[in-house]
Structure formats: structure tokens, C-alpha cells
Amino acid sequence: MxxxxxxxxxxxxxxxxxxxxxxxxxxxxxxxxxxxxxxxxxxxxxxxxxxxxxxxxxxxxxxxxxxxxxxxxxxxxxxxxxxxxxxxxxxxxxxxxxxxxxxxxxxxxxxxxxxxxxxxxxxxxxxxxxxxxxxxxxxxxxxxxxxxxxxxxxxxxxxxxxxxxxRLGSLERPSDLAERLPKALIHRNVPGEPVHAFLRDFDRAWAAAAPYASFGARQRWIRCARDLSADWPLTDGPGRWRQGEITVRWEALRPAPAG
Known part of the structure; x- marks a missing residue:
């Protein structure tokens, strides 16, 4: 099937x-x-x-x-x-x-x-x-x-x-990941949808963490994740962030209801 x-x-x-x-x-x-x-x-x-x-x-x-x-x-x-x-x-x-x-x-x-x-x-x-x-x-x-x-x-x-x-060394901004969103979300990266708001805030936190880039991309990512966690329900912590990951609860990104 x-x-x-x-x-x-x-x-x-x-x-x-x-x-x-x-x-x-x-x-x-x-x-x-x-x-x-x-x-x-x-x-x-x-x-x-x-x-x-x-x-x-x-x-x-x-x-x-x-x-x-x-x-x-x-x-x-x-x-x-x-x-x-x-x-x-x-x-x-x-x-x-x-x-x-x-x-x-x-x-x-x-x-x-x-x-x-x-x-x-x-x-x-x-x-x-x-x-x-x-x-x-x-x-x-x-x-x-x-x-x-x-x-x-x-x-x-x-x-x-x-x-x-x-891979943090290849990343210009977090919203570059939008092209790899799974099918349930990829067409929802538009204004008014939660995943669009999340990627917008992700980019803003990444930009705000720019001073940490002097310590390496990993430290910048960790700082970005800490800032992002103030407004979004991240489920992981520094141990996974160090791997170039950020995990957020599905409920926060679930597509908006039709209509």
C-alpha cells in the first residue's frame, strides 16, 4: 500500500x-x-x-x-x-x-x-x-x-x-530549514500559520545571538535556543542543542484550522 x-x-x-x-x-x-x-x-x-x-x-x-x-x-x-x-x-x-x-x-x-x-x-x-x-x-x-x-x-x-x-556550519539562518518541512507542514509556512511564526521567531533569535558567533556556530545555536524557549515550548535542552537540534511540541506548530 x-x-x-x-x-x-x-x-x-x-x-x-x-x-x-x-x-x-x-x-x-x-x-x-x-x-x-x-x-x-x-x-x-x-x-x-x-x-x-x-x-x-x-x-x-x-x-x-x-x-x-x-x-x-x-x-x-x-x-x-x-x-x-x-x-x-x-x-x-x-x-x-x-x-x-x-x-x-x-x-x-x-x-x-x-x-x-x-x-x-x-x-x-x-x-x-x-x-x-x-x-x-x-x-x-x-x-x-x-x-x-x-x-x-x-x-x-x-x-x-x-x-x-x-549541520550548523552550513546554516545561514534557521528558516533555511523550511524547505525540508514534512508534508504536514511545508505548505503551512505562510502568514497566519504557527509554523511560519515559529520560523520567524527562530530567525530573530538567531540574529540576536550573532555576538556568540565569535565562540562558534554551536554556541550561537545554543543561545538562540535559550532565547526561543522563552516563547515556544521546546522539549529538549543543551545536550541536544549542541548537536544542532531544536525540538518543539507539535501542539505549538499544528496547522491552523481551516476557515
């Missing part, structure tokens, strides 16, 4: 998302007797699934990863890379796992970008229904070499947070 994507992928493209998952969802992975993570729509090459296994296993050695693709040819091409803890399956949003196993993590990166905004909620609901108790769905978009990411984290109850992550 779903549509074949362009399949564009590059090694290390999803490293920022993977590191965030390992850091913030590691407790849930460790608490699962048989932790299975799904790389949904991994693309024309299996690199992202291979890398996800390696990164999660540094936190939870028992983790297994299943790459799922709707294009049978891509699954066939990935099969030679299977090994203990890593498998590839044909499928889509139904997330077909052997024995109807429920994954503790579904990562869907650069999958929904080609869909209409109106389709996102139904896809989110379908994927959330496949999660194991305490599971997490991470859905978002990044550029081709992994410099800029924005993703939504969802539990079984619905969306929780939005994370903005970037």
Missing part, C-alpha cells in the same frame, strides 16, 4: 535522525523483549537500513531492522545485504512483518513528500496503528546529503514533537 518514491539515497543521509532516535527512544528499545525497527521506504539502495541497524545497536544490541519497500526490484537488490538482525521485505504502509510483529520504531524518511497534504493524516494513523505499545513513528524530510532535516515524532496517541536539525 503506497506509491513508489524516487528512491534517492546516499550513505549517512539520515545520520542526524538516527542519532536522535537512539538518544531519545533508546529506553523504549531497551524495554522491549524483541525490539524491531522498520526503515519504511528505504529507497533504491539499502544503505539507510544498514546504517540504522548499526546506530541502534550501539544503544540496544538486540535490535533488529527490517527494510520495507513497495518496489519489488529494490527489495531484490537489497537481499544480498541481509545478515543477522537485518532483513528486507516487500510492502508499504501496511508494514508487513513476519508473524504480524509490531515494531517499536517505524522510520519513514522522505516518503510522504510526494503525497498530498490531505493524505498525511490517514497515513500517520495507519502507521501508528502498527506500532507496539510505547512505539514511535518518526516521519520527515532531509536534503540529499543530510545537512538539513525536519521530522515529526508520533506515538500511538498522535504527533508529539517536531525536530529541526542541521
Amino acid at each position: 503506497g506509491t513508489v518514491t524516487r528512491g534517492t539515497t546516499n550513505p549517512n543521509r539520515l545520520r542526524r535522525m538516527d542519532r536522535w532516535i537512539a538518544a531519545t527512544h533508546g529506553t523504549a528499545l531497551r524495554g522491549c523483549a524483541d525490539p524491531v525497527a522498520v526503515d519504511l521506504g528505504y529507497g533504491a539502495a539499502p544503505w539507510t537500513a544498514v546504517e540504522l541497524l548499526g546506530r541502534l545497536r550501539t544503544t540496544v544490541p538486540a535490535t533488529r531492522v527490517v527494510g520495507i519497500e513497495i518496489d519489488p526490484a529494490r527489495v531484490a537488490a537489497a537481499k544480498p545485504y541481509e545478515r543477522e538482525g537485518l532483513a528486507f521485505r516487500h510492502g508499504g504502509f501496511e508494514v508487513p512483518l513476519e508473524g504480524a510483529k509490531a515494531p517499536v520504531l517505524i522510520r519513514a524518511a522522505n516518503v510522504l513528500r510526494q503525497y498530498d497534504e490531505a493524505e498525511v493524516a490517514a497515513v500517520w494513523e495507519r502507521l501508528r496503528a502498527r506500532l507496539a505499545p510505547g512505539g514511535l513513528l518518526v516521519e520527515g524530510t532531509c536534503d540529499e546529503i543530510g545537512r538539513r532535516h525536519v521530522w515529526v515524532a508520533l506515538g500511538q496517541e498522535g504527533p508529539r514533537t517536531v525536530t529541526f536539525a542541521t
Whole structure:
């Protein structure tokens, strides 16, 4: 169930998302007797699934990863890379796992970008229904070499947070991340929408923190985040800010109701 994507992928493209998952969802992975993570729509090459296994296993050695693709040819091409803890399956949003196993993590990166905004909620609901108790769905978009990411984290109850992550040395202003907003938000970056107001304030805080640039881009980002947290419900702190991340509660950026 779903549509074949362009399949564009590059090694290390999803490293920022993977590191965030390992850091913030590691407790849930460790608490699962048989932790299975799904790389949904991994693309024309299996690199992202291979890398996800390696990164999660540094936190939870028992983790297994299943790459799922709707294009049978891509699954066939990935099969030679299977090994203990890593498998590839044909499928889509139904997330077909052997024995109807429920994954503790579904990562869907650069999958929904080609869909209409109106389709996102139904896809989110379908994927959330496949999660194991305490599971997490991470859905978002990044550029081709992994410099800029924005993703939504969802539990079984619905969306929780939005994370903005970037390689700080390449950033001119935070609103440069707008082009990587996930499908649920990318068309909402217009006046009157919460995400537009957030990016406006993000740029203002970044500009105000310019004096800290003499100490490096990381210190400027941390100061920017501190200022931003006065008006926006950030859920993380300096430990994650140092990684070039800022996470805000979904409720603060949720699209404005129609009409």
C-alpha cells in the first residue's frame, strides 16, 4: 500500500535522525523483549537500513531492522545485504512483518513528500496503528546529503514533537530549514500559520545571538535556543542543542484550522 518514491539515497543521509532516535527512544528499545525497527521506504539502495541497524545497536544490541519497500526490484537488490538482525521485505504502509510483529520504531524518511497534504493524516494513523505499545513513528524530510532535516515524532496517541536539525556550519539562518518541512507542514509556512511564526521567531533569535558567533556556530545555536524557549515550548535542552537540534511540541506548530 503506497506509491513508489524516487528512491534517492546516499550513505549517512539520515545520520542526524538516527542519532536522535537512539538518544531519545533508546529506553523504549531497551524495554522491549524483541525490539524491531522498520526503515519504511528505504529507497533504491539499502544503505539507510544498514546504517540504522548499526546506530541502534550501539544503544540496544538486540535490535533488529527490517527494510520495507513497495518496489519489488529494490527489495531484490537489497537481499544480498541481509545478515543477522537485518532483513528486507516487500510492502508499504501496511508494514508487513513476519508473524504480524509490531515494531517499536517505524522510520519513514522522505516518503510522504510526494503525497498530498490531505493524505498525511490517514497515513500517520495507519502507521501508528502498527506500532507496539510505547512505539514511535518518526516521519520527515532531509536534503540529499543530510545537512538539513525536519521530522515529526508520533506515538500511538498522535504527533508529539517536531525536530529541526542541521549541520550548523552550513546554516545561514534557521528558516533555511523550511524547505525540508514534512508534508504536514511545508505548505503551512505562510502568514497566519504557527509554523511560519515559529520560523520567524527562530530567525530573530538567531540574529540576536550573532555576538556568540565569535565562540562558534554551536554556541550561537545554543543561545538562540535559550532565547526561543522563552516563547515556544521546546522539549529538549543543551545536550541536544549542541548537536544542532531544536525540538518543539507539535501542539505549538499544528496547522491552523481551516476557515
